[in-house]
Amino acid sequence: MTGVRGRLAEAGYRGLLGLTALTDALPPRLRFGHWQSVLSMLRPDDDLPAIPRRAASSRSAGPATPVGDRSAPTCMLVAGELDGGGVEQVISDLALGLPAEGLDVEVATTRSGRVGSALAEAGVRVHVCPPGDLAGLIAERRPDVIELHRPDPALVRAVAGAAAPVIPVFHAVESYLNGRAVAALGALARSAPSCIAVSGGVGRFFAGLTGASRIAVVVNGVAEAGAERAPGRTDARRAVAEAAGAVIDDRDILVVALQRYSDQKNAAGLVDAFLAAAAQDPRLRLVVAGSPDSWLEYRRCDLLRAASPSGHRVHLLGDCDSGTVLAAGDVYALDSFAEGGPLSAVEAALHGLPMVLSDVGFAGDLVGCDGVVGEVVRLPADGQGQKALARVRRRRHQPNRELFAAALVRASRGGRGSSGRVPAPFTIRDMVAGHAAVLEAALA
Structure with missing residues (x-):
């Protein structure tokens, strides 16, 4: 878009950079609390268009232990919200897969959404309780071992007094924890029989942050049958075109990104880098699909494209069926500030998409696997701390913009990877077995 509307959009975006700087300056308690209600005023009048999720068979074996059978050791998986997202999918896969390893599983969540409802329908015990009631729930249920999947201070306090051993699971670099939260998490991690990190980088981050020395790396995995259940390319591109309200033909090179609109995921940085790539190759087209955790981040993306x-x-x-989006794509992109183990990147590898990833989590390990085609680009920020991210987020263009754009162009002109297979150890089977081994050691 050019002319007056484009100049107005550019001015609006620069205004949002100021709002971004203010947001990043707020303490976490306000930033992720009441301030989000203020930012919700940026929400568009209509819901974001989305591709409905396809009905599919379970990603892994269902509960092998009958509901209510306490003959097996019981593991409680403690989550935050169970709606959508990579962490939520990992919890779901563990809840469905660990019973086959001889563990009875139940899940505690602060709010049950799409993932929580699906688990309950599959026969998993799902307890919905606010953080303040979690300690009481643990005392009532008396699990033999606990996995904590969110480092939220209220959840850390609730599990810290449990009689059962607690295994903290670190899913991502958490740059917004304050000193008090770090101290509480550190005490829990150091006293734990073991912790689990989803990548070596995340493990090193939390070892330095908490002083924990016993951290096992268990990478996240995906179902090997995922690509087989996805629609064909023609149907998938038709579904994406309908949701996007655009004409997408075979000449278009579709860059797809499955990610939440959030500060960490850096959707605005990806859109800006893509626009630089599209200036070099007008066949490129970008589809970002995910839940809007931050309406500020969504509006940043929206004004960037308008300008x-x-x-x-x-x-x-919005939040879309991942298989359909990946089946429609030609290139997968993720320009995140920080990740642990991005499941969507593993799913993209399963679909054979060439990938362009910022240097986060296990990105380098994944791209280095046989049959995977991809390129790892330097991070958008120099470091993953809150101050480093804040400095970059208020810039008009991020430092890795041109590098990421050039990588997108190269990926669009190269070949695809091996479709239909997940490289070890990025399978659900490997992931579940890794968690089971840590849990069994804690119970010994």
Whole structure:
């Protein structure tokens, strides 16, 4: 879009950079609390267009231990919200897969959404309780071992007094924990029989942050049958085109990104880098699909495309069926500030998509696997601390913009990877077995 509307969008985006700086300056208690209600005023009038999730068979074996059978050791998986996202999917896969390893599983969540409802329908015990009631629930249920999947201070306090051993699971670099939260998490991690990190980088981060010395690395995995259950390319691209309200033909090179609109995921940085790539190759088209955790991040993306002559080739969707989006794609992209083990990148590898990833989590390990085609680009920020991220987020262009754009162009002109297979150890089977080994050691 050019002309007056484009200049107005550019001015609006620069205004949002100021709002971004203010947001990043707030303490976490306000930033992720009441301030989000203020930012919700940026929400568009209509819901984001989305591709409905397809009904599919379970990603892993269902509960092998009958509900209510306490003959097996019981593991409680403590989560935050169980709606959508990579962490939530990992919890779901563990809840469904660990019973086959001889563990009875139940899940505690602060709010049950799509994932929580699906688990309950599959026969998993799902307890919905606020953090303040979690300690009482643990005392009532008396699990033999606990996995904590969120480092939220209220959840850490609740599990710290449990009689059962607690295994903290670190899913991502957490740059927003304050000193008090770090101290509480550190005490829990150091006293734990073991912790689990989803990548070596996350493990090193939390070892330095908490002083924990016993951290096992168990990478996240995906179902090997995922690509087989996805629609064909023609149907998938038709579904994406319908949701995006655009004409997408075979000449278009579809760059797809499955990610939440959030500060950490850096959707705005990806859109800006893509626009630089689209200026080099007008066949490129970007589809971002994910839940809007931050309406500020969504609006940043929206104004970036409105300010660019190539903006009509950027499509911002809501939470979509991942298999359909990946089956429609030609390139997968993730320009995140920080990740642990991005499941969507493993799913993209399963679909054979060439990938462009920022240097986060296990990105380098994944791209280095046989049959996987991809490129790892330097991080958008120099470091993963809150101050480093804040400095970059208020810039008009991020430091890795041109590098990421060039990698997108190269990926669009290269070949695909081996479709239909997940490289070890990125399978659900490997992931579940890794968690089971740590849990069994804690119970010994």
